[in-house]
Amino acid sequence: MKILVAVKRVPDTTVKLKLKPDGTGVVTDGVNFEVNPFDVIAVEEALRLKEKAGGGEVIVATIGSKDATQQLRHGLAMGADRGILVVNDDDNAIDADVVARTLKAVVAKEQPTLVLVGKQSPDGESNQVPQMLAEHLGWPQATFASKVVVAADKASAEVTREADGGLETLSVRLPAVISADLRLNEPRYASLPGIMKAKAKKIDEFTFESLGVAKAPKVTAVGFFAPPERKAGAVVASVEELVNKLKNEAKVLG
Amino acid sequence: MADVTFGWSEQHLMVRQALRQFMEKELKPIVWDLEDGKVLPYEFARKLANTFGLAELVRGMWARRKEKKAAGDREAAAGEIAAFRDPAMSALLVIEMCRYSPGAALAFGASLGLCGQTILSKGTDDQIERFAIPVLTAEKVGCWGLTEPEAGSDAFSMRTTARLDGDYYILNGSKTLITNAPYADTFVVYARMKSPTPDNAAREAIHAFILERGMPGLSTGQPFKKMGMHASPTGEIFLSDVRVPRANLLGGKEKDPSRDQAVGVLMGERTAMPSMCLGIVERLLDECVRYSKERKQFGRPIAEFQLVQQKIANLFVTREIIEMYVHKMIWMQQNGIKSMKEASAAKLYCGRATVEAGLDAVQVFGGAGYIRDAGVEMMVRDAKLFTIGGGTDEIQIGWIARELLKD
Structure with a gap:
């Protein structure tokens, strides 16, 4: 079973990001980067599906600068077989649609049975790529997966999704796009032998041009600004004063 | 600001990141249980060895070595052991463990490093297979016994004796302050060889023996109550006519004989200590930076007070120097350079600087730092071992001066 997993290089989710003074983005100098945690879950699921199937190939792909090779290596150290880097030096110059169309071109090259991705990334939080990719490919999609079971004939998969009121189980024909939610699995650590082997694994590089993808975003970021700081509260002396303030100042009581 | 990563390869940084995640998830939550002796560090060591594939690496190395030896290629067989030793990887393991529990790192290091590596270095193939591999995969707990009640700094004045009797040596004596002794399965014990023909000098020499728990006459004491390193059980070994x-x-x-080998182990121990110190100081620095920005007094974060800033800047300088020592020690090990004055100087400086850094960190935290929940006072008590264990500061100074002034 051949599985393609798309991974994204994102700022360390535990650090406090700062905006650039001119509002064109966030400051990335001196920030540590990691693999989108949802994508790590997708890699883990792909490895487990491959192990269960008793063979196949797991390919990790990313779109980003040469530095994103580190994030591909992380996937390779976990056990993925090879990597694909589509070189892009300006993250602000592409949108979810460009990413989806680029992944479509990668899928056309690799012909995987399944594409696994994290449901969203903690930087843009847009939650669009898996859905757009499925649409561009004309493939079924199952998003927010908390459980994936591939049928023995590998022609379909049963995907459990966490909905507001309970669980929903979908059956999708393969090939399909599945996006991973938080509780899908607990990813393994990259082991020492895994990290050593990762160094020798192949990473192929492509450009948008070589894949025939037009780098024409439909959405561009106009500006970034921080939410207004919360003002300090006030101490009131009595219930009467509180009610009075709620009525006349905050105007939340009639 | 992310730090400048100096001297580590991309692979090392990946290992480090994976280790840090593991320690945060597996070691941090059990720190106080380890401190209180409610759990022992060995289950954690096993988990670490299996999760990171250390056990897999050890078994792979040994299988390849046996294969090459069977094929008659002795040089390639020896190369397998040499390639297995990666001082940078060992250092990273220790650094990341020490961020949360220097005691757990000590117990781990004494078992795999002191006991396992000693047998791997000097043992026969049969000894490596039977004793070193189970210790290096963390299945069994090892300890390394040199110090005696009457032979501490003057270690080679030991009184423990071994006497040949047919197919056995009879060992008598005792060892003390031995890390892991209360729970060890495998013991490397040094003793003076006594023989019926005392004119044979080699037979008066210091030798090392591999003992196993359960041998009649071998017993161990309760763990000592120590100033620090509570997570690492330390105790005595009693030998009474052990066959x-x-x-x-x-x-x-x-x-x-094994006297030179024991000196080599001591040097290795000195070389490893800067890594332990680095883990501690990095953690202290992170904690002080975080706390000083959060804690407000006189209406502003204490990070804005110059006296606090000075301590934090000093912690960083200490971290920088210790990291350079770590890289120098790794480089010496990688190049097979054995020089005691450098190893002693590194241990002497790093141990003292880490105690001082720990006291400064407690001071940054103030009253909160004096309470154990803050996690900084433990680091001071743990770090104090580095000025005593593996040769006291005074012994290190002696080694340095002796090497500088000889001839």
Whole structure:
């Protein structure tokens, strides 16, 4: 079973990001980067599906600068077989649609049975790529997966999704796009032998041009600004004063 | 600001990141249980060895070595052991463990490093297979016994004796302050060889023996209550007419005593200590930066007070110097350079600087730092071992001066 997993290089989710003074983005100098945690879950699921199937190939792909090779290596150290880097030096110059169309071109090259991705990334939080990719490919999609079971004939998969009121189980024909939610699995650590082997694994590089993808975003970021700081509260002396303030100042009581 | 990563390869940084995640998830939550002796560090060591594939690496190395030896290629077989030793990877393991529990790192290091590596270095193939591999995969707990009640800094004045009796050596004496002794399965014990023919000098020499728990006459004491390193059980070994098979003489040759080998272990221990110190100081620095920005007094974060800033800047300088020592020690090990004055200087400086850094960190935290929940006072108590264990500061100074002034 051949599985393609798309991974994204994102700022360390535990650090406090700062905006650039001119509002064109966030400051990335001196920030540590990691693999989108949802994508790590997708890699883990792909490895487990491959192990269960008793063979196949797991390919990790990313779109980003040469530095994103580190994030591909992380996937390779976990056990993925090879990597694909589509070189892009300006993250602000592409949108979810460009990413989806680029992944479509990668899928056309690799012909995987399944594409696994994290449901969203903690930087843009847009939650669009898996859905757009499925649409561009004309493939079924199952998003927010908390459980994936591939049928023995590998022609379909049963995907459990966490909905507001309970669980929903979908059956999708393969090939399909599945996006991973938080509780899908607990990813393994990259082991020492895994990290050593990762160094020798192949990473192929492509450009948008070589894949025939037009780098024409439909959405561009106009500006970034921080939410207004919360003002300090006030101490009131009595219930009467509180009610009075709620009525006349905050105007939340009639 | 992310730090400048100096001297580590991309692979090392990946290992480090994976280790840090593991320690945060597996070690941090059990720190106080380890401190209180409610859990022992060995289950954690096993988990670490299995999760990171250390056990897999050890078994792979040994299988390849046996294969090459069977094929008659002795050089390639020896190369397998050499390639297995990666001082940078060992350092990273220790650094990341020490961020949360220097005691757990000490117990781990004494078992795999002191005991396992000693047998791997000098043991016969049979000894490596039977004793070193189970310790290096963390299945079994090892300890390394040199110090005695009357032979501390003057270690080679030891009184423990071994006497040949047929196919056995009879060992008598005691060892003390031995890390892991209360729970060890495998013991490397040094003793003075006594023989019926005392004119044979080699037979008066110091030898190492591999002992196993359960041998009649071998017993261990309760863990000591120590100033620090509570996560690492330390105790005594008692030897009363213990009959040790001749096959358990480390290296298997009476003509080849183990005193130099023990000195080599001491040097290795000194070389590893800067890594332990680095883990501690990095954690202290992170904690002080975080706390000083959060804690407000006189209406502003204490990070804005110059006296606090000075301590934090000093912590960083200490971290920088210790990291350079770590890289120098790794470089010496990688290049097979054995020089005691450098190893002693590194240990002397790093141990003292880490105690001082720990006291400064407690001071940054103030009253909160004096309470154990803040996690900084433990680091001071743990770090104090580095000025005593593996040779006191005074012994290190002696080694340095002796090497500088000889001839």
